Amino acid sequence: MITVVIVAGLVGIALLLSFAWRSLEGAKEEEAVDSLADMAAMGDVIPPSLHPIIDTSRCVGSGACVRACPEHDVIAMVGGQARLINPLGCVGHGACAVACGFEAISLVFGTAERGLELPQVDRHFQTNQSGVYIVGELGGMGLIRNAVSQGAQAATHIAAGERRAPGGGADVLDVIVVGAGPAGISATLGALDAGLRVALIEREGLGGTILHYPRAKVVMTGALEFPKYGTVKKRTMSKEALVELWEDIRAKTDLPLITGELVESLTDAGDGTWIVRSNAGERRAANVVLALGRRGSPRKLGAPGENLKKVNYGLLEPEVFKDQHVLVVGGGNSAVESAIALADLGGCASVGISYRRTEFARCRGDNKRRIAELMAEGRVRGYLPTNVVRADETAVSLKSEDGSVETIENDAIIVQIGGTSPAKLLESFGIRMVTKYGEA
Ligand SMILES: Cc1cc2nc3c(=O)[nH]c(=O)nc-3n(C[C@H](O)[C@H](O)[C@H](O)COP(=O)(O)OP(=O)(O)OC[C@H]3O[C@@H](n4cnc5c(N)ncnc54)[C@H](O)[C@@H]3O)c2cc1C
Incomplete structure (x- = not known):
């Protein structure tokens, strides 16, 4: 008798759990359908960097991609198949594509209908303009570790090359790095490590897009290898820990950071140097590393008082x-x-x-x-x-x-x-762009 009661109890619990699970999944699917409708209402949305597309003829509905996404709300299951519900939330981890055992997910730039303009760079991240480099998310690849690695690679190439400030005058530098996100910080450290004269110019504060993350966001970083500073071996860090890391780097390396300067134009001086103009004036350097990210420049208020501090x-x-x-x-x-x-x-x-x-x-x-x-x-x-x-x-x-x-x-x-897209600014700098239509 006791056995029958125990078995009946266990069956009851199992049924209850399965009911709760199904309700939870149903609620999640409803949310996903709402998100799809919201995205459709927003019109054609192009993610700013590498993002997944899902081949539904290959998707078996295992949900592995949904579980693998560190951002949680980018892909969801709808009608037994994976759907991209929030393309703008994708920061390009690519974990979904790795987790899918059926090759149903590819990582692409742009969409088939609307292209994404990206700068053309060589394998050292140099553009068609000699001495001008583009690193980090501005080049189309998201993620902090990619940004750090590309910044360091560009600095190594500059250090190995021959473009230097002519005459060693104090007013001309070997390198100007624009943008103090992970890519710009790493490029500046690389230049410092190579003994080059460098300045890092930033319109906001040290840290880049990370400063705009929600408070306490868990960030997947992987090991980060900074020239001059060393390796930071953590898989995940909070936003606040990352901000502390930037401050530690600044303190320990004498980072030549200039904040509050918005770079507006870049002109070839014709003597092997570039003129970098910002709202604060002009600087010159033999090499320029653009690490501007992809948020672009904000459109101003357009009314008297727009320059007030408030x-x-x-x-x-x-x-x-x-x-x-x-x-x-x-x-x-x-x-x-x-x-x-x-x-x-x-x-x-x-x-x-x-x-x-x-x-x-x-x-x-x-x-x-x-x-x-x-x-x-x-x-x-x-x-x-x-x-x-x-x-x-x-x-x-x-x-x-x-x-x-x-x-x-x-x-x-x-x-x-x-605001103005970074593509517009790069074009005004004479940098050749390519448009990617949903290409890998
Ligand atoms: C919500 C969110 C969550 C994310 N989560 C993760 C994650 O978990 N893991 C991960 O690896 N990546 C994540 N990312 C992506 C990651 O933040 C970016 O890939 C990375 O910050 C790119 O670094 P960057 O140095 O190329 O550019 P940014 O960090 O964007 O820095 C660019 C800097 O350039 C400055 N700048 C731009 N234009 C000018 C100008 N004209 N003059 C002067 N300064 C200028 C900007 O103010 C900015 O400080 C996330 C992104 C977002 C938005």
């Missing part, structure tokens, strides 16, 4: 805006996510969002739903449709479609209205 082009630390009246400008995912982050954190005197259209059309569904909730609750004030017409230290003025202007109290503006 105007920001991203939201790194929402806490900074405690007790402030903050206005986010823009209607895409980045702007909406900033407004959501500020409202969810609480503590701002007010959070507003100004957008030139009547609704957040080109935005993911989850962001649309959340911002609508926050606006309905009065935790975010929507100024739609409006355009910013001027800003000063304490206020910002918004013009509506009917021409009326409302001036509101304001301590900070976060502008997220898109």
Whole structure:
């Protein structure tokens, strides 16, 4: 009798577990279907670097790719097959392709319909412009370890070559590295290690895209080999540990870092050097390493007051805006996510969002739903449709479609209205580009 009860109990538990599992899988699939619809609503979305495409005629639905993806929400199972539900979330780990035992996944650049413009470089990462190198994600390959390795390789090639600052004058350098992400840091360390005179120019702060990761993000790095500094042998690190690593590198190697300078043009001086122009002036060097990443340059506010200190082009630390009246400008995912982050954190005197259209059309569904909730609750004030017409230290003025202007109290503006793609900037530097249409 006891045996029968135990067996019945075990069968009951098994049925319950299987029911719970199926419900969980069902809920996940529903979420995936929603994500696919959200992506479709956003139009043609091109991931900025290498990303997977799935051949459904080969996919057997094992789900190995879904489990392998370190970013978790890029691929999901829909109708028993793997689907790319969030191409923009892909950072190019490639773990999905490795995990798939049926060769159903290929890693490609661009899509068959819309190409992705990439710079043409040789095996040393030198472009068609002699002495100008492109390393890291700007060249199309994501991942921190690729960036670190490419930066070091470019520096080795420069060190082995003959292009040097003529006359050894203090005003001309051997190398200027632009962009202080992992690729630029590594290239600068390589140049320092080779005894070259080098400067590292960065528009924001030391660390690159990593500074924009969500707090406490677990980052898959693999071993990172930095010239001059040594090897960091960790498979994963938190965002904060990586930021500490950059600071340690800076302290131990005297990294020649110049921040707050946006490089705008690159011109051949005609004497074996390049003129690098930024918002702060001109510098010259025999070699230039461009490690700009693929985020591009943010579009500016386009109204009087756009150069005020209170105007920001991203939201790194929402806490900074405690007790402030903050206005986010823009209607895409980045702007909406900033407004959501500020409202969810609480503590701002007010959070507003100004957008030139009547609704957040080109935005993911989850962001649309959340911002609508926050606006309905009065935790975010929507100024739609409006355009910013001027800003000063304490206020910002918004013009509506009917021409009326409302001036509101304001301590900070976060502008997220898109930007210039890195391809445009590279073309203006005379760098030859190639367009990849879903090619491996
Ligand atoms: C959310 C997210 C998660 C990720 N997770 C991982 C992960 O787990 N593991 C992994 O390996 N990779 C991950 N990646 C990818 C990784 O962050 C990038 O591949 C890597 O940062 C590329 O390094 P980079 O040096 O080429 O460029 P970036 O890190 O983008 O650095 C470029 C730098 O150039 C500066 N710059 C750009 N233009 C100019 C200019 N005109 N003048 C001056 N400075 C300029 C920028 O401000 C920036 O600091 C992730 C990316 C994202 C967005």
